[in-house]
Amino acid sequence: xxxxxxxxxxxxxxxxxxxxLDGINLEVAPGERLGLIGPNGSGKSxxxxxxxxxxxxxxxxxxxxxxxMDGLPAHQRTVLGLARSFQLPRPFAxxxxxxxxxxxxxxxxxxxxxxxxxxxxxxxxxxxxLRLVALDxxxxxxxxxxxxxxxxxxxxxxxLAAEPKLLIADESMAGLSHSEIEDILKLLMELNGRGITIIxxxxxxxxxxxxxxxxxxxxxxxxxxDGNPAEVVRxxxxxxxxxx
Amino acid sequence: xxxxxxxxxxxxxxAACFAAAQLVSNNYVFFAGYTVLQxxxxxxxxxxxxxxxxxxxxxxxxxxxxxxxxxxxxxxxFPMPIPALIVIGGLVSGIVGFGMGYLTLRLRGSFxxxxxxxxxxxxQTLIVNWDYVGGSRGAYIIRPNTIAFAGREIPYIxxxxxxxxxxAALAIIAARTIERSRLGFGFAxxxxxxxxxxxxxxxxxxxxxxxxxxxxxxxxxxxxPFPYYIGYLQPQSAFALDYAVNSIAMPxxxxxxxxxxxxxxAILLGTIQQVATVTISSAVNVLIVGVLLVLFVIIAPNGxxxxxxxxxxxxxP
Amino acid sequence: xxFPFELLINAIIAGVLLxxxxxxxxxxxSIAFGMLDIVNIAHPAFIILGSYLAYIxxxxxxLDPVLVGLLMLPVFFVLGAAVYQVYYLSFExxxxxxxxxxxxxxxxxxxxxxxxxxxxxxxxxxxxAPYIGPAAHFAFIDLPFRMLIPCVLALGMxxxxxxxxxxxxxxxxxxxxxxxxxxxxxMAANPIRIKRIAFGISIATAAMAGAFLIIIQPVExxxxxxxxxxxxxxxxxxGLGSLPGTVIAALLLGVVESITATxxxxxxAPAVSFGFLLLTLAFRPAGxxxx
Numbered sequence: 109x110x111x112x113x114x115x116x117x118x119x120x121x122x123x124x125x126x127x128x129l130d131g132i133n134l135e136v137a138p139g140e141r142l143g144l145i146g147p148n149g150s151g152k153s154x155x156x157x158x159x160x161x162x163x164x165x166x167x168x169x170x171x172x173x174x175x176x177m178d179g180l181p182a183h184q185r186t187v188l189g190l191a192r193s194f195q196l197p198r199p200f201a202x203x204x205x206x207x208x209x210x211x212x213x214x215x216x217x218x219x220x221x222x223x224x225x226x227x228x229x230x231x232x233x234x235x236x237x238l239r240l241v242a243l244d245x246x247x248x249x250x251x252x253x254x255x256x257x258x259x260x261x262x263x264x265x266x267x268l269a270a271e272p273k274l275l276i277a278d279e280s281m282a283g284l285s286h287s288e289i290e291d292i293l294k295l296l297m298e299l300n301g302r303g304i305t306i307i308x309x310x311x312x313x314x315x316x317x318x319x320x321x322x323x324x325x326x327x328x329x330x331x332x333x334d335g336n337p338a339e340v341v342r343x344x345x346x347x348x349x350x351x352x
Numbered sequence: 353x354x355x356x357x358x359x360x361x362x363x364x365x366x367a368a369c370f371a372a373a374q375l376v377s378n379n380y381v382f383f384a385g386y387t388v389l390q391x392x393x394x395x396x397x398x399x400x401x402x403x404x405x406x407x408x409x410x411x412x413x414x415x416x417x418x419x420x421x422x423x424x425x426x427x428x429x430f431p432m433p434i435p436a437l438i439v440i441g442g443l444v445s446g447i448v449g450f451g452m453g454y455l456t457l458r459l460r461g462s463f464x465x466x467x468x469x470x471x472x473x474x475x476q477t478l479i480v481n482w483d484y485v486g487g488s489r490g491a492y493i494i495r496p497n498t499i500a501f502a503g504r505e506i507p508y509i510x511x512x513x514x515x516x517x518x519x520a521a522l523a524i525i526a527a528r529t530i531e532r533s534r535l536g537f538g539f540a541x542x543x544x545x546x547x548x549x550x551x552x553x554x555x556x557x558x559x560x561x562x563x564x565x566x567x568x569x570x571x572x573x574x575x576x577p578f579p580y581y582i583g584y585l586q587p588q589s590a591f592a593l594d595y596a597v598n599s600i601a602m603p604x605x606x607x608x609x610x611x612x613x614x615x616x617x618a619i620l621l622g623t624i625q626q627v628a629t630v631t632i633s634s635a636v637n638v639l640i641v642g643v644l645l646v647l648f649v650i651i652a653p654n655g656x657x658x659x660x661x662x663x664x665x666x667x668x669p
Numbered sequence: 670x671x672f673p674f675e676l677l678i679n680a681i682i683a684g685v686l687l688x689x690x691x692x693x694x695x696x697x698x699s700i701a702f703g704m705l706d707i708v709n710i711a712h713p714a715f716i717i718l719g720s721y722l723a724y725i726x727x728x729x730x731x732l733d734p735v736l737v738g739l740l741m742l743p744v745f746f747v748l749g750a751a752v753y754q755v756y757y758l759s760f761e762x763x764x765x766x767x768x769x770x771x772x773x774x775x776x777x778x779x780x781x782x783x784x785x786x787x788x789x790x791x792x793x794x795x796x797x798a799p800y801i802g803p804a805a806h807f808a809f810i811d812l813p814f815r816m817l818i819p820c821v822l823a824l825g826m827x828x829x830x831x832x833x834x835x836x837x838x839x840x841x842x843x844x845x846x847x848x849x850x851x852x853x854x855x856m857a858a859n860p861i862r863i864k865r866i867a868f869g870i871s872i873a874t875a876a877m878a879g880a881f882l883i884i885i886q887p888v889e890x891x892x893x894x895x896x897x898x899x900x901x902x903x904x905x906x907x908g909l910g911s912l913p914g915t916v917i918a919a920l921l922l923g924v925v926e927s928i929t930a931t932x933x934x935x936x937x938a939p940a941v942s943f944g945f946l947l948l949t950l951a952f953r954p955a956g957x958x959x960x
Contacts, residue, residue: 162547181557182550191551198548200541202609211541214534216553270553408771410710455951461767462708466901467950469710470943473898477940488936593894597779604772639783646776649769650759 111174113138113274113305114159119168121154121329128154129165130329136274136307141300143320143337144309147349151329152309153195156276160192161185173273186216191272195279195309197259199251205262206247209234212270233269240295241265257283264292274305281312289315317341325349355532359525366521370514382513386581388622389516390574394595395602395614396523397570401563402600403608404536406543407461411468412599414475415445415568417590419575424485424585427493434515438576445572446565453564457557476591490586493579512581516574523570527611530566539563571599594638598625601645607657616656675809680931681924682810688923689820692827693881694896695903695915697874702901703909704847705864705871707756711774712900713893714781715745715872719879720794720888721785727796734796735822738880742873749872752777753865778893785890793887801884819881826877830870831912843867895939902946 112135121129129151136142146152157163159170161182170177172190180188191212200208213233218225225233238244241261243254251259264280277296281289293315300306310316316323316337323337327349333340340346353361373381394412401407419441426432426440448471456467480488498505501514530536538559541549550556579585598621606617621641628637652659694716701709722741723734732740760770800814834840842863882888903922907914922942930938 160551162551181555183553183555186551186553194548194551198545200544200548202540202544207537211537211549211554212552215538215555219553266548266552402768406768408768410775455947459950462702462771463905463950465708465771466710466897466905467947470898470902470946470950473895473943474940474947477937477943481936593779593782597775600772600775604769608768635783635787639780639787642776642779642783646773646780649772649776650755653763653769 110138112136113140113173115171116155116159117169117171119155119158119165119170121151121158121163121165128329129158131168132326132329132331134324134331134334136305138273138305139300139303140305141296141319141321142305142307143316143323144307144326145311145313145316145323146326149328150326152326153278154329155326156192156278156309159276160190183215186212186270186272187219189273190276191216191267191270191274192276193263193267193278193280197251197263199254199259199262199266201251203250204247205243205249205251205254206234206238208251208262208266209237209269212266216270237265237269240268242291257288260284261292268299272304274307275299276307276309278309279311281310281315293319313341355529358528362521362525366517370517373513374510379507379509382507382509384626386509386513386516387626388619389513389520390578391598391602391618391622392520392615393516393523393574394571394599395606395618396520396527396611397567397574398599399603399608399611399614400527400530400539400570401560401567403603403613404531404539404543405560405563406546407457407560407563408465408600409468409564409567410465410596410600411470411472411475412571413591413593413595414468414472415449415571416575416578416595417475417479417587418445418448419572420578420585420590421479421485422572423576423579424491424493427579428484428491434512434577434580438515438519438573441576442569442573445575446569449568450561450565452568453561457560457564472591472596476587479590480587486585488587490584491579492584493582495580495583508580512577515577519573524611524615526566526570527614531610535559535562594641597638597641597645601641601648603655605644605648605655607655609654609657613655613657620656676931677928679809679811680927682812683816683931684924684927685920686812686816686820686923687885687927688920689823690816690878690881690885691899691903691919691923692916693819693823693874693878695900695907695919696827696830696912697871697878698900698904699907699909699912699915700843700867700874701871702904703911703915704843705867707753707868708771709774709868709871710771710897710901711778711781712871712875713896714778715748715875716879716882716896717785717888717890717893718781719745719876720883720892721789721879722876723880723883724794724796724888727798731797733798734880734884735818735877738877741876741880745876746869746873749869750865752872753868756868757861757864778897782890782893789890791889791891793889794883795887796883798884815884819884822877823881826874827912827916830874834912839863839866843870895942898939898943898946902942902949906945906949 114136116132116134119129119132132155144152154163158165161177161180172185173188175188177185200211210230213225213230217223235244235247238247241264243258243261243265246254246258251262254262260280260282264277267275267277281292284292289312296306296308296319308316308319320337322335323333323340324331325333325340325346332345332349333343373385394416398409398412401409422441422444423437426437452467452471456464479485485491495508497508499508499511501511538554541552541554542556542559546556582589602617602621603614605621606615607613624640625637628640648655698709698712701707701712719738719741723737726732726737727734756770756773760773800818802815804811804813834844843866846860846863899922903915903918906922907918922945926938926941929941
């Protein structure tokens with residue numbers, strides 16, 4: 109049994125009196141494709157924030173790649189190989205689309221020990237990641253010139269450009285057409301094939317079901333299901349959470 | 353434009369300014385010019401933290417005054433030539449800037465801004481109660497009439513003018529270098545979206561500390577010759593709110609995106625203020641700056657440089 | 670050695686009275702900054718404006734300054750609403766409040782101070798009222814009325830505000846918008862209108878605070894600047910958005926300032942509040958009762 113890549117133990121987070129996360133335990137194996145679903149406000153994004161260091165969890169610990177993440181600032185976690193896209197796209201408005209991808213390449217990838225990235229290699233990789241999400245024709249544009257859908261793709265591409273070991277894709281497919289969803293799924297599968305562990309957070313059930321090897325359900329800050337996707341969706345509690 | 357070319361050009365322009373000033377028969381040119389140059393340094397320094405990183409510093413006066421008062425301290429304790437005092441002023445202000453940043457930069461930008469206000473008042477209170485540097489009574493600095501420079505005796509004000517000219521050139525070169533470097537790139541991400549920058553691997557705290565230190569140091573360097581310029585230093589004049597307003601207004605009116613904005617803002621507003629002080633009154637000239645700041649911030653948020661860029665863009669088909 | 674107990678007790682009592690006044694000064698910022706996330710550093714400027722209005726009307730018509738404050742409440746409310754509208758259209762809507770919004774308020778602070786200097790000069794101005802001067806005496810304890818009355822009235826204003834926020838529809842909408850603007854708009858209430866009302870209330874409190882201020886001490890235009898640090902120190906120390914925390918922090922600051930002024934001299938007083946602020950920001954930004 110290999111060491112899990114990500115190990116979350118009893119993570120809790122409150123905002124004043126409101127409990128956003130209540131003792132979450134989760135393990136993700138290297139190379140796994142995990143789906144994370146739950147109603148709005150169930151704590152999915154809060155969990156992502158705690159994993160990545162954007163928020164500090166009051167209790168519990170996050171271990172990534174054998175290292176305890178507690179206390180580490182978000183940028184260091186990204187350098188160590190943890191990347192995420194934001195649910196609401198947060199592009200760098202004054203930079204071009206291509207330059208947006210330069211940031212993680214310059215700061216996360218280049219900062220890794222043993223990495224040598226020349227200036228030309230950097231530019232090439234920018235273009236490559238843009239091509240993966242079909243945005244290379246807009247490389248010189250500003251984010252404000254992009255459509256909503258294109259901004260989501262940029263958001264995903266920026267997370268990819270950090271060349272992570274674990275990628276958390278937070279609702280990257282909202283608003284995409286059926287073929288675009290297929291494209292993103294194909295891209296994620298290909299990345300997974302290259303060894304990148306992926307946590308997919310989505311509301312589009314068809315995408316989640318076809319992609320995930322394992323499904324986790326979060327409701328009101330608690331994990332209520334964790335296992336084989338087909339079995340999880342038949343779980344009466346899960347049905348209740350979505351329909352009840 | 354290549355960096356080396358730019359540096360040479362800047363120094364040439366500076367030398368030309370100095371030569372032109374000497375042609376004017378009235379010494380007033382040097383006194384007024386010194387003030388404008390001082391504003392160029394302050395505005396450029398402020399913009400490194402404010403315009404590039406998006407963190408507002410309301411306490412520019414504190415860093416400026418630190419430079420001024422370290423000069424007063426050494427004047428009484430251990431006299432030194434002004435260039436040395438400039439370096440010391442820069443060091444003192446830089447260290448304080450670093451310390452304050454370390455305490456407050458982990459908080460939101462608005463908290464940082466409030467902390468800078470608080471710092472200015474705390475420092476002023478400390479200085480007012482420190483008798484060695486004159487306290488509230490003030491301190492006198494006796495400056496010689498002339499000084500030996502490049503083989504001649506030149507009036508002391510020309511020497512101060514030259515020093516400030518060099519500082520202004522230095523500040524502009526530094527700002528432009530930062531802007532075009534990886535550091536400046538990192539600053540821009542902090543300004544655009546600090547959370548996303550962190551998530552992308554940018555060490556935001558480290559970069560912000562660098563910005564605060566450089567900005568504070570430059571302001572301290574601008575303040576170091578001030579006691580010699582003014583002859584009599586009181587806390588009210590060193591910590592005057594005018595410095596805070598001007599160092600914010602000049603970059604915001606000129607344009608915060610690049611080094612050109614603070615330069616334009618400082619020259620324009622500095623000149624207007626000199627004219628207004630002489631023709632109307634000094635209180636009115638400062639009111640003008642405040643009104644212009646509010647108007648520009650509402651109507652032309654990208655400053656004069658932004659307006660020109662918009663016009664050029666519209667001109668293009 | 671004779672420890673100056675009487676001096677200390679009087680300093681503490683004076684501090685409590687001062688703290689009560691500080692509540693009036695700060696409650697506006699608790700609403701604007703604590704609840705609406707608007708960094709209105711020009712708040713002290715509005716207070717000083719209130720003081721000067723109290724001065725003019727008191728000097729011209731002999732009206733009691735507290736009465737002037739009450740009369741000015743609707744005027745300042747409208748002023749506050751107008752300022753918020755400009756702020757919203759120019760900055761909040763464009764997402765530029767971090768840099769430009771701050772500069773905007775700073776400009777207003779500055780313009781107000783300089784304009785007051787130009788109109789009134791730098792001389793100290795004061796108001797006349799029958800309760801300014803006399804004091805109540807209990808043994809060695811002095812209770813100057815000019816401090817007691819603003820303190821009591823300030824607490825009354827605070828209580829009224831708490832009732833309003835807790836019991837009325839608009840009041841609760843304001844509390845809601847502080848927590849979650851999105852949820853409020855889903856309830857078909859217009860969050861922008863609610864914020865405008867809240868900011869109007871915030872500035873209206875400045876009218877009363879200004880009247881209180883000039884009762885307690887003579888004012889001149891730059892007095893506002895001392896209050897920036899005090900106001901934010903109390904707000905942050907008390908925990909943003911926590912009105913009860915504001916009360917505790919205000920009283921605490923008042924007492925510490927009073928003791929410092931009594932035993933170390935008044936020239937150190939500004940350092941107290943600003944020092945408090947820096948320390949709080951550095952070590953416990955959530956404040957005493959903060960979330």
